[in-house]
Amino acid sequence: MHTRRLVKRSILGSRVYAPSPTGDGAPVTGVVQAVKQENRDVSSVGTRRSVYTVLMQDGSLKEFSEEEIAAGFNHTAAKGPLKSSLKQSSSNGAPESHKVEGSPLSPEAVEEQRVADGKRVGRDPDTRSVSLLEQKRKVVSSSIDVPHARRSEEEVDMDKVTAAMVLTTLSTSPLVRSPPVKVNEGLSGSWKDNGSAGPFTPSSNSSSGGYWSWSAPSDQSNPSTPSPPLSADSFKPFRVSSLGGVGSGPAGPEDPSLDEQDGSSLLFDEPIPRKRKNSMKVMFKCLWKNCGKVLSTAAGIQRHIRTIHLGRNCDSDCSDGEEDFYYTEIKLNTDSVAEGLSSLSPVSPSVLSPPPPSASPLPALSQLSDSHRPPQYSDTKEPHAGGTTPLSRSAPSALYLIHTDHAYQATAPVSIPSSSSNATGSASTSFTPTNSSSFSISWQSPPVTFTGTTVSPSKSHGFGEQRSQTIAVLSSPPRATTALSRKVRGEGKKCRKVYGMENRDMWCTACRWKKACQRFTD
DNA sequence: TCTGCCGGGGG
């Protein structure tokens, strides 16, 4: 992969403050000559630390841990920038981090580089320390006049968008926002808690300011926020690494730009350690376009979003609440999901049943899932399912139901069904005796389920009609109607096509009457 | 633009 803007700022050559070699406590300045990583102290922070070889003023070389140097800073009230740079570079301390590939270092590039640095996701297998450092940096920068990681224009735009989204989101979904987590605590704790040991470790990302920056969010979820290909491109490398590290390889499908990723090696099980209980009544659904993953815990969904969609690896500590914008809280009757499915409505079984995309125990499900979501998406989910409990599996089902919550998501379900007749059939089976498109049902039912309103689908209506009727009943008043209005146009052969206008007399009556063909049903 | 089919309407 081409790592443009990968130029990492090296700490080498940076002036730093360090404890006086003489031990008199007076800090001295020196120039970093080399950086190397040490794997010691894993216990303390759970990370590797960098050791800096500093050329002291007196010409001697000394080695300092980052802590020592940092301490020096504090003592001497180091200048923000300096410190900042230290942190920054230290985080990049990894040996391979200094390469610059094919990117001309124009002044602009350099500038961007800064930004990139901030956002970059650690690519080293072990740069967990990065996140820690990043965290520190954040803290520091907030109180010190440090040029906060500069934001790219896109980023700025994103912020605006974000702000807008926040407002809208807040008004619509009462989410439990995780309060900003304190650095150390959050970091170590979360890491451990998550048990993200393997896959997680590698990626440390860190973006001080701009998680947004990279296109991921923009191109994916926000219809309103176009993501300049440029950004996507430029950050791709980072993203890739981050994703891989997270073990979200499957996320690929979500982002076309990720196609290039060689995530092969990066595909790990989604490290979602959270336990999910089926009994949960409140679920959290990822609103990311084409995702829709549903988790039982806010933390879980946040993590999902953070890692999968935002490409961030660090845990809650890194969270700035951004994830909140990408998921919504949905209330559902557990029973309904688990067992109530059947009772819910004829449809429910097929619709609700957990559809692990690829490996679904239930044939019907698999079909359904397939029909409802393009194969590619299944990938996305897979990982999760793999590492998660039953709940996660069930999540997908919920997903379907929810889908329509957001207009932009509704689209997916809709289009899919129509394409595959089989799917339709399977879905419809449970739902409507007739063929037509059951999709409409599944599509709409979602809102129903989640709305929390008790669904009494069992309302008895005529058969064929029932379908629509039922829907109407079930679907949430607001939006369902519109979408539902029309039966999806059948794609199969119709009398007209088969016999042609000239043989109109051979058409089925329905066709002749311009009604839904009864002979060649889809 | 073609085509499926919904909603109406005439007889």
Place this chain on the structure above:
DNA sequence: CCCCCGGCAGA
């Protein structure tokens, strides 16, 4: 009811 058709909307 039977039969047609205007017109919408997906492909």
